[in-house]
Amino acid sequence: MKKVRIWDLPIRLFHWSLVALVVILVVTQEIGGNAMEWHFRAGYAVLALIAFRILWGLAGTRYARFSSFIYSPSTILAYVRAHKQALKERYLGHNPLGSLSVFALLANLLAQAVSGLFSNDDIANDGPLVKFISKDLSDQITWFHKEVSATLLYVLVALHVAAIAYYYFRKKQNLVRPMITGDQMMDLDAPAANDSWLMRMLALMLLALCAAGVYYVVNLSPQPLA
Numbered sequence: 001m002k003k004v005r006i007w008d009l010p011i012r013l014f015h016w017s018l019v020a021l022v023v024i025l026v027v028t029q030e031i032g033g034n035a036m037e038w039h040f041r042a043g044y045a046v047l048a049l050i051a052f053r054i055l056w057g058l059a060g061t062r063y064a065r066f067s068s069f070i071y072s073p074s075t076i077l078a079y080v081r082a083h084k085q086a087l088k089e090r091y092l093g094h095n096p097l098g099s100l101s102v103f104a105l106l107a108n109l110l111a112q113a114v115s116g117l118f119s120n121d122d123i124a125n126d127g128p129l130v131k132f133i134s135k136d137l138s139d140q141i142t143w144f145h146k147e148v149s150a151t152l153l154y155v156l157v158a159l160h161v162a163a164i165a166y167y168y169f170r171k172k173q174n175l176v177r178p179m180i181t182g183d184q185m186m187d188l189d190a191p192a193a194n195d196s197w198l199m200r201m202l203a204l205m206l207l208a209l210c211a212a213g214v215y216y217v218v219n220l221s222p223q224p225l226a
Ligand code: HEM
Pocket: 011, 015, 018, 019, 022, 023, 053, 064, 093, 094, 095, 098, 102, 105, 106, 157, 160, 161, 164, 175, 176, 177, 179
């Protein structure tokens, strides 16, 4: 058995920060009132993280790149139907079924964070872009944020954690350890992700760029009338 680096440090930090932020987002909206200030801040952080993840999916290391886990429907079906463990174990990084859940989680978090910018709580808290749209539209987007996207988030996270538990208990495959240490044990030779400090610095620069973009959008002010 050999250790192969699968998840680079940026992906691991991205994942566990995302988990912490989603917990903060759910708790703060339960408390409401002044806690919504932190709901907003955590939401901006998620937006920057997802933007970073999209860039990292294009320019990141081997297993982080979307091209390494975009599978055709026929591959996904073959994977689901495969009885042979060998076929199931051929995939490093996100497997064909897992990739569906990754894309769904990322897309829904993006929709949730963007819709949050246009949401209001009918009392004191308006998202920073509410001022650009009508109250009616903001109410509709708030409904999407609270009822559609938030519900979907709970469902997707529950499925995500259930799938990981299933792999652990039924298939004796620990997916969580690689998401912490970065390494997966393999009996075959497999190319490792280039988790070098150079790549980590690139990730930091991309994250800073995304944070600056979010800061800019959040602080947009309406054009004064000429
Ligand atoms: C708020 C809760 C969570 C969210 C939003 C979330 C989101 C995600 C996302 C977006 C990915 C894809 C990573 C990437 O390539 O960018 C992922 C992967 C992963 N997550 Fe989570 N996650 C959550 C909770 C958890 C928890 C509680 C665990 C541990 C029990 C966990 C374990 C993992 C593992 C092991 C992977 C890699 C799966 C694989 O090997 O394909 N996640 N998660």
